[in-house]
Amino acid sequence: MTGDLATMGPASQVPLPLHERSPKGTEILRVRGLKKHFAMRLGLWERHGDVVKAVDGVDLTIRSGETLGLVGESGCGKSTTGRTVVRLLEPTAGTIHFRGYDITHLSRRELRPFRREMQVVFQDPQSSVNPRHTVGEILAEPLKLHDVYESSGGEKRVQELLDLVGLSSNHAKRYPHEFSGGQRQRIGLARALALRPQLLVLDEPVSALDVSIQAQIINLLEDLQDELGLAYLFIAHDLSVVRHIAHRVAVMYLGHIMETGTPEQVYRSTGHPYTKALLSAVSIPDPSLRDARERIVLQGDVPNPASPPSGCPFRTRCWLADERCAVETPPLTDRLGDGHMTACHYPERLSPVPTGTPLAQ
Amino acid sequence: MSDVPALSGEAPLLSIRDLVTVFDTPEGIVRAVSGVSYDVHPGEVVGVVGESGSGKSVTAMSLVGLVEQPAGRIVSGRALFDGEDLLAASPKRLRQLRGSQIGFVFQDPMTSLNPVLRVGTQVVEAIRLHDRKISRREARDRALEVLKLVGIPNPEKRIDQYPFQYSGGMVQRVMLAMAIVHRPRLLIADEPTTALDPTIQAQILDVLREAQRETRAATILITHDLGLVAEMCDRVVVMYAGRVVESGGVDQIFHRPRHPYTVGLMASLPRLDGRAERLVPVPGQPPNLVQTPSGCAFHPRCALRQERLPCVELVPPLAQIEPGHRSACHFSDEVPTLVAAVARETGVALGRDLLVEPAVGEGEA
Numbered sequence: 194m195t196g197d198l199a200t201m202g203p204a205s206q207v208p209l210p211l212h213e214r215s216p217k218g219t220e221i222l223r224v225r226g227l228k229k230h231f232a233m234r235l236g237l238w239e240r241h242g243d244v245v246k247a248v249d250g251v252d253l254t255i256r257s258g259e260t261l262g263l264v265g266e267s268g269c270g271k272s273t274t275g276r277t278v279v280r281l282l283e284p285t286a287g288t289i290h291f292r293g294y295d296i297t298h299l300s301r302r303e304l305r306p307f308r309r310e311m312q313v314v315f316q317d318p319q320s321s322v323n324p325r326h327t328v329g330e331i332l333a334e335p336l337k338l339h340d341v342y343e344s345s346g347g348e349k350r351v352q353e354l355l356d357l358v359g360l361s362s363n364h365a366k367r368y369p370h371e372f373s374g375g376q377r378q379r380i381g382l383a384r385a386l387a388l389r390p391q392l393l394v395l396d397e398p399v400s401a402l403d404v405s406i407q408a409q410i411i412n413l414l415e416d417l418q419d420e421l422g423l424a425y426l427f428i429a430h431d432l433s434v435v436r437h438i439a440h441r442v443a444v445m446y447l448g449h450i451m452e453t454g455t456p457e458q459v460y461r462s463t464g465h466p467y468t469k470a471l472l473s474a475v476s477i478p479d480p481s482l483r484d485a486r487e488r489i490v491l492q493g494d495v496p497n498p499a500s501p502p503s504g505c506p507f508r509t510r511c512w513l514a515d516e517r518c519a520v521e522t523p524p525l526t527d528r529l530g531d532g533h534m535t536a537c538h539y540p541e542r543l544s545p546v547p548t549g550t551p552l553a554q
Numbered sequence: 555m556s557d558v559p560a561l562s563g564e565a566p567l568l569s570i571r572d573l574v575t576v577f578d579t580p581e582g583i584v585r586a587v588s589g590v591s592y593d594v595h596p597g598e599v600v601g602v603v604g605e606s607g608s609g610k611s612v613t614a615m616s617l618v619g620l621v622e623q624p625a626g627r628i629v630s631g632r633a634l635f636d637g638e639d640l641l642a643a644s645p646k647r648l649r650q651l652r653g654s655q656i657g658f659v660f661q662d663p664m665t666s667l668n669p670v671l672r673v674g675t676q677v678v679e680a681i682r683l684h685d686r687k688i689s690r691r692e693a694r695d696r697a698l699e700v701l702k703l704v705g706i707p708n709p710e711k712r713i714d715q716y717p718f719q720y721s722g723g724m725v726q727r728v729m730l731a732m733a734i735v736h737r738p739r740l741l742i743a744d745e746p747t748t749a750l751d752p753t754i755q756a757q758i759l760d761v762l763r764e765a766q767r768e769t770r771a772a773t774i775l776i777t778h779d780l781g782l783v784a785e786m787c788d789r790v791v792v793m794y795a796g797r798v799v800e801s802g803g804v805d806q807i808f809h810r811p812r813h814p815y816t817v818g819l820m821a822s823l824p825r826l827d828g829r830a831e832r833l834v835p836v837p838g839q840p841p842n843l844v845q846t847p848s849g850c851a852f853h854p855r856c857a858l859r860q861e862r863l864p865c866v867e868l869v870p871p872l873a874q875i876e877p878g879h880r881s882a883c884h885f886s887d888e889v890p891t892l893v894a895a896v897a898r899e900t901g902v903a904l905g906r907d908l909l910v911e912p913a914v915g916e917g918e919a
Binding site for chain 2 (some may be wrong): 376406432475
């Protein structure tokens with residue numbers, strides 16, 4: 194089921210009617226060569242500091258009804274990518290197409306109709322809502338801003354939204370602080386869904402939640418996607434969560450995508466040493482696997498994105514790296530033509546495990 | 555107690571009995587810990603798991619007099635550390651024990667060091683605090699030694715740097731170094747890797763394992779991460795709403811859980827092997843500790859309850875299931891059936907042992 198989503202149809206270059214719904218599998222978002230650089234200010238007056246290349250040449254495609262999981266560690270640029278593709282940040286280079294429309298450099302006013310179709314949900318919705326507004330007011334706000342409050346049904350639409358995310362109608366009169374973390378995330382989702390968007394950027398939506406509640410929200414996200422045909426860009430650092438929810442996965446490191454493919458491809462036939470190290474760092478809740486797993490412990494920390502290594506960004510921590518990796522940046526390539534792409538010069542060297550690493554039997 | 559056997563057969567190093575700790579808040583009295591008992595034996599790693607508000611950290615803080623004052627109060631209980639009741643110990647005595655016989659590592663490494671003092675100064679201070687006779691020079695050598703042990707690269711240079719020049723993972727290594735420098739007999743690690751990235755977590759776990767091997771300290775690993783528990787611990791204590799709901803050996807807890815909450819936690823977990831078709835969350839919201847539900851605090855969210863009176867009226871005792879394995883559930887003999895149902899729904903072989911050999915209760919309910 195995930196396979197046909199990934200291979201379905203060529204990219205639509207002709208814009209589709211913006212506010213219409215397209216069948217599952219239609220390309221919604223196409224990002225090519227996206228860069229977002231931030232200038233660091235050294236002091237109060239000196240503006241010519243280093244440039245942090247938070248996102249440095251990223252390609253993404255998301256189709257309706259599909260979840261693209263974007264994983265990586267802090268500072269890898271995954272959140273910046275999420276914010277830039279929906280134009281909360283101005284891209285430095287590259288192109289962003291939404292349903293075939295080039296939105297890369299649209300002005301705020303020109304973006305307005307697109308805002309309805311692309312919404313963002315953050316880790317803690319508490320910080321993005323007015324604490325003095327009731328939940329009802331919070332949900333009505335986007336509708337009023339886009340002048341569709343009355344036409345969408347007014348209070349009835351608010352009730353509908355509460356119902357959609359599993360809250361009861363009397364919750365509308367309460368304030369955000371009266372809710373637990375899981376319920377607040379439901380409110381955040383309801384607000385994001387108010388304008389019936391096609392794309393949700395979910396930035397660590399379940400990371401702050403306890404496991405038992407996290408599972409509730411994950412199931413809710415899956416149900417909403419089925420029901421509404423939503424496309425998700427699901428940004429997270431938790432590989433197990435991404436494995437569970439995503440149809441396709443992209444692994445980021447220092448502003449670059451190192452590997453992308455179906456979860457099966459990325460998790461089972463891992464083609465990049467960084468992904469391999471990330472996966473081996475996840476502890477598995479099964480004590481009988483304790484000594485049976487291959488563990489790769491990377492040396493050192495992630496390099497400073499203001500002065501990334503030459504060549505392959507991962508080479509300073511990679512046990513496969515040699516001189517070539519310092520000189521030549523490996524392009525993201527589809528070696529077998531099956532949509533599984535990796536950015537590594539030596540994927541064939543991946544199977545031998547570095548010395549000192551306990552090997553699976 | 556005698557029916558919670560040690561792996562080593564030795565007497566417990568730490569014995570917590572009926573601990574009750576409350577906090578006064580504007581909303582009312584929060585019963586953070588309401589009657590917790592567990593043992594830690596020499597050399598073993600005990601995982602204390604539970605979600606936020608389960609009381610897992612407050613229990614540990616209560617032991618060593620670090621409960622936030624004046625809001626927090628230890629109402630009753632005992633905590634025998636090598637025969638000495640920590641809850642009755644004077645603040646001075648607790649200061650002596652902390653950092654020497656009992657070491658600590660907390661979740662947020664960045665707020666644990668003083669930002670305006672060099673890292674080395676702080677490690678040396680920690681050493682000299684409990685060893686008055688050691689000279690500055692000797693203390694510095696010890697500091698270098700222990701920093702090397704926890705894997706600080708280039709410690710001769712790093713020792714004179716300030717905390718801001720360290721990454722989160724490096725600070726956590728320093729915290730671990732300070733916790734083990736006096737070879738404590740008990741190490742309390744409260745979510746030691748939670749704030750760190752996966753690849754850094756793996757590094758810290760390695761250091762923690764190494765430190766544990768080196769010092770042979772009995773370790774309490776407080777975490778919400780079942781994966782971490784499965785990988786690191788010998789025994790497990792599962793907490794919910796300020797109480798222990800299940801305890802046992804790591805294989806007992808993971809392969810034949812006997813409390814519906816433990817089963818709920820496992821069924822909620824997304825799997826790296828991708829085998830869970832659909833997660834089975836624990837329904838409802840976390841408990842309100844000002845008005846903890848009557849009877850079994852888990853009853854409003856329990857998959858087994860079915861409106862039965864004991865669940866609503868009686869606090870279930872932590873009763874023995876098999877040697878070393880205890881569960882606080884009135885209907886713990888029905889848990890295997892629940893596990894089977896969950897396993898069917900998720901497609902994951904939870905509680906493997908239960909599935910292979912259906913225990914008492916299969917077929918009922």
